[in-house]
Amino acid sequence: MTIRPFDPAEAEQLARLFEAMQAHYRVPCPPRPVIVADLRRLPPGNRILVAEADGVLAGFAAFAEIWPGPGLRKGLFLKELYVDDAHRGKGLGRGLVKALAALALAEGHSRVDWTADRSNSALLAFYDSTGARRESEKLYYRLTGEALADLAVRES
Secondary structure (H helix, E strand, O other), X not given: OEEEEOOHHHHHHHHHHHHHHHHHOOOOOOOHHHHXXXXXXXXXXXXXXXXXXXXXXXXXXXEEEEOOOHHHOOEEEEEEEEEOHHHOOOOHHHHHHHHHHHHHHHOOOOOEEEOOOOOOHHHHHHHHHOOOOOOOXXXXXXXXXXXXXXXXXXXX
């Protein structure tokens, strides 16, 4: 297993994993050319670590720098962590999280944050095993779809 920064020249390969992730979560997926184009021009501050196993990209961690955090320090937010079905249980997910932790420390970040599906007990057990602390005092919000459009045009 090798974990390293994503190279935009690998966009086609990584797009396959993004498609697999969307299918795994049973959510819509844009056409592959759109995914490839987005991967080749990531928004500023967004980065991806990839895990390579058996000569193929088998997992990834997509993350971004966030600021401010506690003590006005910078941190990382892990947006997506995914390992394809054929490579699960082989340490790639743990390797990606460990590499992200090492990167955070090397770059002077004070923390790594992420969200998790409360109903996925296997996922929660995995994240608990990393030593991460569940943050019960925080509540996660999402503004999307019609609510997003309504708020954008709503008069105060």
